Amino acid sequence: MSRTNIKQRVDKTLEQYPAAVYKNRKEHVLVKNNTFQEPQTITANTRTIPGIITNRGCCYAGCKGVVLGPLRDAVILTHGPIGCGFYTWGTRRNKGKTRGDELNLLNYCFSTDLQEGDIVFGGEKKLRQAIKEAVEIFKPKTVFICATCPVGLIGDDIHAIAAQAEKEYGIKVVAFSCEGYKGVSQSGGHHIANNGLIKHIIGTGDKVVGKYSLNILGEYNIGGDGWELERILKKIGYEIVSMMTGDGMAEDLKSAHKATLNLIQCHRSINYIGEMMYTKYGQDWLKVNFIGVQSTIKSLRNIAKYFDDPDLTARTEQVIADELSEIGPVMEHYRNILKGKTAALFVGGSRAHHYQHLLKDLGVEILLAGYEFAHRDDYEGREVIPSIKADADSKNIESLEVSADPEHYRVFLSKERYEKLKNEIPLNYYAGMIKEMDDGSIVVDDLNHFETEEFLKILKPDIFCSGIKDKYIAHKAGIFSKQLHSYDYSGPYAGFKGAVNFARDIAMGVTTPAWKFVTPPWKKEPMLEGSLVG
Amino acid sequence: MLDATPKEYVERSGLVINPAKTCQPVGAMYAALGIHKCLPHSHGSQGCCAYHRKFLTRNFRDPVMASTSSFTEGAAVFGGGNNLKTAIKNVFAIYNPDIIAIHTTCLSETIGDDIPSFIMGAQIPEGKYVIHANTPSYVGSHITGFSNMVKGMVKYLSVNNKKSNGKFNVIPGFINPGDMREIKRLLNAMGVPFILFPDTSGVLDAPMTGKFELYPKGGARVEDIIDAGNSTATLALGSFASADGAYELEKKCKVPQKVLKTPIGIKATDDFLMTVSKLTGREIPEEVEEERGQLVDVMVDCHYHYHGKSVALFGDPDLLIALTEFTINLGMIPKYIVTGTPGDSFENEIKEMLDAAGIEGKVKALGDLFTLHQWMKEEPVDLLMGGTHGKYIARAEDVPFVRIGFPILDRSVHSYLPITGYRGAMRVIEMISNALLDRQDRDAADEDMELIM
Structure with a gap:
């Protein structure tokens, strides 16, 4: 289909909406047009219209579920009725492994399970009691309190309780006001979690680290992705100070300010920490993408460029060569199966971009991509940030001001080197998704059910990469769907070995014999050959 | 696995750990x-x-x-x-x-x-x-929510227009679509005209046709829920999930009600069919009696697989009430029974069954899996039954595990196949037997490996 055709069909789809919805949604959808001189813009990070079947979640999900959840040594206490804690209990596949005798609470769910009386008379007493019990039973060094919707409304002062408990028990107790209704999606919760970690955790440790040291930000170790990154980076010779937050520990995060460089994998969920550490500790951040073979190679080379050490660069090239020779033939095998297939992607705030690289490695064409809770900079690049006008919903999320830490601020690159490198590698910069997308492909923000159904009908992709809520919608329509939040319980998909796992899983999904049985044979051939009965 | 769970039981009043309910x-x-x-x-x-x-x-x-x-x-x-x-x-x-x-x-x-x-x-x-x-x-819990929505259906929709429709209502409770199908099959086998609501069969077990349907074929018809006000009686299956809907129908439309256990296990299925038969005057057909006979045949033939084994049960109250009864009828010892849903009536009903069977067991409403795990650490059981979250305890304590109830997130097909009715009971026995025998096989010394069990 030509670009003009696609554009017409997209417009026709959106025109079916009631006027007010149409007016809103048309700003969230664009068809990439490479003939335009000016960059195309998109509206993002605004309210979803009530009644629209959206995939979006809430602030609590972004804070507790995404950013804090993977920290395995903290008691993460959900203050609220039972549901919120229950739904974020082990559901995200952020893996974590105990290495010594430290506490690992990943398989636990902690909640104050507020009852009607607590809502009426306040939940503070129960929260204090719950902290006391958690401290007595588990003896954690860190307790995080995450607020759910009613907590803000009934006025429980969770921050005062946290401060008091911190004093009483001599451990870190941090409260997060991440009530579900704040912001417009999970995104507000990411920001709140970032703020809390910067304010209370990062910078409080004093681990001694070496020169070639990294933090991996926005890597949640889904299906073991972080471990694959760790394997590759350690093989080259880097020291990983902390992973934020996959398989991470609050204890490790405390010394994150000591690392030389921050890598940012998921820009949306953690760029605030990256930026604040840059201001506060002078640490640069580098946007990386370890999804896809070519993008992994590029990311590794960019990191090597940053450190500019001949040995490290040589080791980087050696590791790349070794890894490639290991996965080359098998990737080629899957590429032969998948070449020429088409895909649509709708995922969180980074993967809809990252996985385009891996799919392209496999010869798959991208017809549509969209983010569930991204901001304009994730689409258009960080250069648009100054032009984003904060609306009432964004203003409700605290924008933390930090300044250079007199004790720990230090700069790794000379000014000249920084200026030079800035033009070569994405240093403290993310270019966003749209620039890389093909002419005629569709970009959709906050894709909803109606649009999913219609766009799948128009594009008929071979593969729809999304989440659990729309997976079976695609399957019922005869389109293979791959969950890119949970990886359908597979993985890792990152790095070199992960690419093979992904290729295998996609090839399996597209070719599994079940698809051939969708139409019963008696509906495909004439059945009147004679009769035994009557 | 779950290494931070201490053996010593700790009383808690503020903190819920690993809940056995949701909202x-x-x-x-x-x-x-x-x-x-x-x-x-x-x-x-x-x-x-x-x-x-x-x-x-x-x-x-x-x-x-x-x-x-x-x-x-x-x-x-x-x-x-x-x-x-x-x-x-x-x-x-x-x-x-x-x-x-x-x-x-x-x-x-x-x-x-x-x-x-x-x-x-x-x-x-x-x-x-x-x-x-x-x-x-x-x-309450998700079960309360189910019950409240059923009540809402009656409140808003059901009408008594003084013309009996000659049908009777069945509120099936929070069970799988496969179970709703099974209950409908039994009622159809009896030739009983009925209205079953809500009915998720055909909605959440819809077939693959190559076309997505926003509203699949299944589900109770609105007009039938309206007409439920003209039925001769309502059967509520499961006191926690279904009774309130039936009471509301009685209050609003004067439809007499009867609350039964969810028909899981032989006794609860007997009660269900007998009640239907008495209410409608229809006989229990030969084919259903045959299924019962098959079930009893299995219960006799395979009793040594599970008789005398102790079991810990967790999940939703209506399921647990029926399962406690059924495991007792299998000669098993339901030792711990935990639901997250609040309700004194739950504890009382279970205690009565345990007392009648001479079993010393512990039962808790508004409990959580941390408590259950601590109990199991104090005194182990032979089998654990419940939703997927139990698998961590099963692994920590190395106890065989049967997945039953809601939610089951790590296995498939369960929502299609019933655990209700006689055939469902047979399936529950198969699951229990297999779990225990697989364990026996796993643990057997080479010389003790049995070909026939």
Whole structure:
């Protein structure tokens, strides 16, 4: 289909909406047009219209579920009725492994399970009691309190309780006001979690680290992705100070300010920490993408460029060569199966971009991509940030001001080197998704059910990469769907070995014999050959 | 695995650890999906709707469609009336259901949104319906939410127009679509005219046809729920999930009710069929009696697989009440029974059964899996039965595990195959037997490996 055709069909789809919805949604959808001189813009990070079947979640999900959840040594206490804690209990596949005798609470769910009386008379007493019990039973060094919707409304002062408990028990107790209704999606919760970690955790440790040291930000170790990154980076010779937050520990995060460089994998969920550490500790951040073979190679080379050490660069090239020779033939095998297939992607705030690289490695064409809770900079690049006008919903999320830490601020690159490198590698910069997308492909923000159904009908992709809520919608329509939040319980998909796992899983999904049985044979051939009965 | 769980039992009054329940709205959403061409609507933050859709989808591996009022901070402060009105308008315009079933959340309940008045002020197209149920997450559990939504269906829809329809109503409770199919099969086998609602069969176990249907073929018809007010009687299966709906029908439409156990196991299925037979005058047919005979045959032939084994049960109250009875009837010892749903009646009913069977067991409503795990550490059991979350305890304590109830997130096909009725009971026996025998095989020395068991 030509670009003009696609554009017409997209417009026709959106025109079916009631006027007010149409007016809103048309700003969230664009068809990439490479003939335009000016960059195309998109509206993002605004309210979803009530009644629209959206995939979006809430602030609590972004804070507790995404950013804090993977920290395995903290008691993460959900203050609220039972549901919120229950739904974020082990559901995200952020893996974590105990290495010594430290506490690992990943398989636990902690909640104050507020009852009607607590809502009426306040939940503070129960929260204090719950902290006391958690401290007595588990003896954690860190307790995080995450607020759910009613907590803000009934006025429980969770921050005062946290401060008091911190004093009483001599451990870190941090409260997060991440009530579900704040912001417009999970995104507000990411920001709140970032703020809390910067304010209370990062910078409080004093681990001694070496020169070639990294933090991996926005890597949640889904299906073991972080471990694959760790394997590759350690093989080259880097020291990983902390992973934020996959398989991470609050204890490790405390010394994150000591690392030389921050890598940012998921820009949306953690760029605030990256930026604040840059201001506060002078640490640069580098946007990386370890999804896809070519993008992994590029990311590794960019990191090597940053450190500019001949040995490290040589080791980087050696590791790349070794890894490639290991996965080359098998990737080629899957590429032969998948070449020429088409895909649509709708995922969180980074993967809809990252996985385009891996799919392209496999010869798959991208017809549509969209983010569930991204901001304009994730689409258009960080250069648009100054032009984003904060609306009432964004203003409700605290924008933390930090300044250079007199004790720990230090700069790794000379000014000249920084200026030079800035033009070569994405240093403290993310270019966003749209620039890389093909002419005629569709970009959709906050894709909803109606649009999913219609766009799948128009594009008929071979593969729809999304989440659990729309997976079976695609399957019922005869389109293979791959969950890119949970990886359908597979993985890792990152790095070199992960690419093979992904290729295998996609090839399996597209070719599994079940698809051939969708139409019963008696509906495909004439059945009147004679009769035994009557 | 679960290494931080100490053996010493700790009394807790503030902290719930590893819950054995979730919140009301997800149950309300599940119930609402059991109405044909219904779009459940979650009146609260987006996250609630997203979580509930995710959880139901993971359990059933089928699309779960529902919309949300998408609260923002402004709505939380000033009330969600405008959000709901906009939502109703958009849902009918874009998704065109026959009926919207609204449930509330802890957010909209805490701010005191008055849903009936919002509905009154909404634009509802001719011939369409909007119903609601109050489902505050800080009261009860998902089972309460299911019950409240069923009650809401009756309140808004059922009418007694003084003309008996000669049918009887069945409220099946929070069970799988496969179980709803099984109950319908038994009723059809008896030739009984009936109205079953809610009915998620054909909705959450819809076939693959190559075409997505926003509203699949299944689900109770709105006109049937309306007509339920003219039925001769209502059978509520499961006191926790179904009784309130039946009471409401009695109150509103004068339809007499009877509350039974969920027909899981031989005794509960006997009671169910006998009650239906007595109420309708229909005989229990030969083919169903044959199934019962097959079940008893299995119970006799295989008793040594499980007789005398102790079992820990957790999950939802209606399931546990039936399972306690059934495991006792299998000669097993239900030693620990834990539900997260509150209710003294649960503890009392289970205790009575244990006492009658001379079993010393522990039972807890409003309990959690941490408590159950601590009990199992103190005194182990031979088998654990419950939803997927139990697998961590099973591994930690190296105990065989049977998945039964809600949610089951790590195995498939369970939602299609019944555990109700005699054939369902046979399936439960198969699961119990297999788990115990697999364990015996795993642990057997080479010389003790049995070919025939």
